[in-house]
Amino acid sequence: MLIKRSPNGIDLPFSSEITPRALYESRRTFIKQIAMGAVGSAALLEMAQREAFAQGMKLPAKLNPAFSAMDKQTPFKDASSYNNFYEFGTDKSEPAMYAGTLKTRPWTVSIEGEVKKPMTLDLDALLKLAPLEERVYRLRCVEGWSMVIPWIGYSFSEIIKKVEPTGNAKYVEFVTLADKKQMPGVGSRVLQWPYTEGLRIDEANHPLALLTFGMYGEVLPNQNGAPVRMVLPWKYGFKSAKSIVKIRFVKDQPRTSWNLSAPGEYGFYSNVNPDVDHPRWSQASERRIGEDGFLSRKRKTLMFNGYNDVAPLYAGMDLKKYY
């Protein structure tokens, strides 16, 4: 069961109440600029503020305990420096090094396809579309490691409600940014660009599916998929598209990037499943980053990553076949 309330009834502090480091840092830079006599124009002030928004800006949200795991949270440092985001390089340390070039404002997301009300929304409009919640989710990477991250966003079902899909909309396709100028990894032939992911519409409509704008009380760091991404805690991490620019409601199952690249290894569903091994390694267990290591066995991986609420979505399906 995913929903575990604090056993002793003590409310945990929201990580959103902590002033982010980057805000201090930007303030220091700003003070330095004043000292150097560089300030005088309102333009510069505005620039500094925009800079603060881009990285490390607070994003207030109320914790939703019904959707929060009680597992020990992964340190921010680990969650923001160990990323698979191939647009910035295939090594997990590369996104944190190279994602600084990503411009997350202005940013628009166009929602189109089989919907009655197609729309293009900018980031501010998206942020205001529904109340932001903080949810602590387990993240299981297909590579065999896991983290626990407090995300900020709202259920993707809010978007579905807004755009009113037609009867033809059976799937949702997420198309992400692929701009060589901002993303050095897009030149590589490792994957087909733009990185594309997809869900069946009932999966996308599940309340656990989170349209995400922040983590650890701040706006998303660029390397974590800023400014807007999906988080699907019952699926392997790569299913959660980052830096989304287009959301399409479609009739047919969309082709997804990893599935195109290695269909035998990465299926369309890619639900976390300890009984279906990856061809090159077992998925029965996982290493929790920062916890499991030298002195303990890896921990058992749970079906649907412990999110059994989603099981009815797959009732009657052979999950060994539809991996």
Added chain:
Amino acid sequence: MLTTKQVSWLKGGVFIAALVPLLRMVYLTVTDQLVDPLEFITRGTGDWTLYFLCFTLTITPLRRLSGWNWLIKLRRMLGLYTFFYGLLHFITFLWFDHFFDVAEMWKDVLKRPFITVGFIAFVLLIPLAVTSTNGMIKRLGGKRWQWLHRLIYVIAPLAVLHFWWMKAGKHNFTEPIIFGTILGVLLLMRLWWAARK
């Protein structure tokens, strides 16, 4: 030609330098600078096994081309370091992946081809390491010893195949291609010389 004294200095230097990668892994781990030290050590020990395999196999062609006969004095140590990093790599697999559960490890070895070939390559290195002493060379006799040590020409392609399959899922073939090319050239040079004899 280097003097005996210079050669022993050189050997001492290489001995210490070859430990640097291991010391670096230990240092980064104990000072908590790695998000995932287990993955870093697993990959690092594998990478360095391949590096030392390349260094070892470079000695003979380089000696032949350059005429630096003293190079032969480094070959045994480089070969033993190949085994040393290979052994560490195997231990990381047994420890981090299976927490010393040998039965579980066997299942993995038999089930997954990329592990099977890596395991075979490691097992084949053992007799070479065991027979690396002067005493063993004498006991086997030079000819037989040499035949046994030609096993390295089987081990090297297996090691590259292991690395290739490991990288295959992500289509990251750059490094396996580099290793494959280097080892291929080193082996072809030997074939070429053998054919001209």
